[in-house]
Amino acid sequence: MRLSGRRLTLALTTVLVVVLAVGATAAWSVGRYREVQPAAMADYQAGPTADRTVRVSTEAARQERAPEVQAVMQQYFDAINNRDYQSWIGAVADAQSAPQTEDRWHNDYASTIDSNLSVLSIDDEPLRARMMFTSQQAVELAPSSLPVDCINWDVTYLLSEQNGHLVLSGIDPSAQSMTACTS
Numbered sequence: 001m002r003l004s005g006r007r008l009t010l011a012l013t014t015v016l017v018v019v020l021a022v023g024a025t026a027a028w029s030v031g032r033y034r035e036v037q038p039a040a041m042a043d044y045q046a047g048p049t050a051d052r053t054v055r056v057s058t059e060a061a062r063q064e065r066a067p068e069v070q071a072v073m074q075q076y077f078d079a080i081n082n083r084d085y086q087s088w089i090g091a092v093a094d095a096q097s098a099p100q101t102e103d104r105w106h107n108d109y110a111s112t113i114d115s116n117l118s119v120l121s122i123d124d125e126p127l128r129a130r131m132m133f134t135s136q137q138a139v140e141l142a143p144s145s146l147p148v149d150c151i152n153w154d155v156t157y158l159l160s161e162q163n164g165h166l167v168l169s170g171i172d173p174s175a176q177s178m179t180a181c182t183s
Helices: 005-034 037-043 064-080 083-090 102-108
Strands: 113-123 130-138 150-164 165-180
Touching: 064 083, 064 113, 064 130, 064 150, 064 165, 083 102, 083 165, 130 165
Parallel strands: none
Antiparallel strands: 113 130, 130 150, 150 165
């Protein structure tokens, strides 16, 4: 059957209305999720501080597993700041630690100091925590894509159960950004 004239116009209009409705629904859904983010970030001021305590936003604290998330994040960042490889091993999944020898880990984090640590949000399925923090490190140990001595990070960590406790199991590559600290 061939469409022409009014039938073609009606069919194209129907398709356009459906596409616009789907687009509007998607935009609303994304906007609804993102609208929580500014409130969670309202108190966050990027940059290095003397504070190395993992803080949890009011938004993230509402999540049932917030205390566990905070504890594993604190262990992870304390391990890096204190150069404690064994504690780091306990905070990350086996798949994360397997490729990282102790010597390589000590070399990679030899100068790193992480501070201003904030869990902004915690979501389920999969369990993940969005964090902002600042790392200071020797320029030669910074990521090759941003070779500076101070970086503000916005990272979403994936978490999972391992041997009965929560561990970091990766980073969501679509939810990671870094910027150089401003003086």
